[in-house]
Amino acid sequence: MKKISYIITFSLGVILFSACNKKEKIETPTTQTNFHQEFDSYDMDGKVFPQKLDKVPERIVVNNLSCTEILLELGLKDKIVGILQLDNKPNGKWKNELSQLKVIGDKMKTNKEVIASYQPDIFIGSGRGLNEAFQGTIDSYNQLGIPVYSQRASINHNSPTLLTIIEDVKNLGKILNVEDKANTYADQLKKKYDNILEQVKSVKNIEKPYTVLAIYSMDINKKRYSAPVVSDGLQYDLISKLNLKPAIQGFSNDNTFEHLVSVNPDIIININADRSFVPEEEVKKVMYNDPLIKDVSAIKNKKIITVNYDDFLDYGPRHFSTLEKLYNEIYKKN
Structure with missing residues (x-):
């Protein structure tokens, strides 16, 4: 009888333990449903296109090297489902990782239909190719349900500075839910920047x-x-x-x-x-x-x-x- 009671008690314990585990697993993605980001993208004329994200992007297409390297710095390699052909052979710190990413086309020839076929949750990169003649407009992606982050440092209309690059890093950190990593990286870049400017002052x-x-x-x-x-x-x-x-x-x-x-x-x-x-x-x-x-x-x-x-x-x-x-x-x- 004691043996039967022990078995029943043990079984109930296992069931309760499993139920708790299942509850934890269900709660984890609910943080995704609470995720919400709003930001502005700009075309080359400086026109503003409000963007909205209601989930953390899991599939990313990138159209240039600098944004790709920022994502690699933020530990997001596995979320990059496609990049456009780089202007030059991969080199530098991320040479190996860059060569492993899937190239989905040339930046001068790849249209929005090709990019959209990779089902990105967001399209990121230089704003210079975002027009009807090349990769498609920001608005045309939005009509397909794809948010766009146009790199602010690439938009001459808004008079970008070196600090705009740091702004891009921070913005991408928020948008892609890796804000702590992005802020750490931004601080490193700002420290390097400040150090050089101090040295220039001493000339x-x-x-x-x-x-x-x-x-x-x-x-x-x-x-x-x-x-x-x-x-x-x-x-x-x-x-x-x-x-x-x-x-x-x-x-x-x-x-x-x-x-x-x-x-x-x-x-x-x-x-x-x-x-x-x-x-x-x-x-x-x-x-x-x-x-x-x-x-x-x-x-x-x-x-x-x-x-x-x-x-x-x-x-x-x-x-x-x-x-x-x-x-x-x-x-x-x-």
């Missing part, structure tokens, strides 16, 4: 700001190059924080060395990209030994600084390392 004996010309698509045989915009947007803020100013305004395409003479920059930033890659040593050899440009300030003073395309012309945390590199190359080597 003395500069009579006037150095002028900067960025060049890319260098054809060393024809001695021609193009110059991207550094007179506004994120790139302008970056050079301004180093007390530098642009040598030209706007974009300048297919320039000769005669153009370089007329501009006479103090510093040349040589941007290396896979699509137009020329080894740094070859660029310097050609430019430092050409008699036509020998009196250009940047040539005379050996001030050609090479940076990677993604480190200077994207819109993410790599810019803080570029800020540090340019500071060291320009001021510490004087």
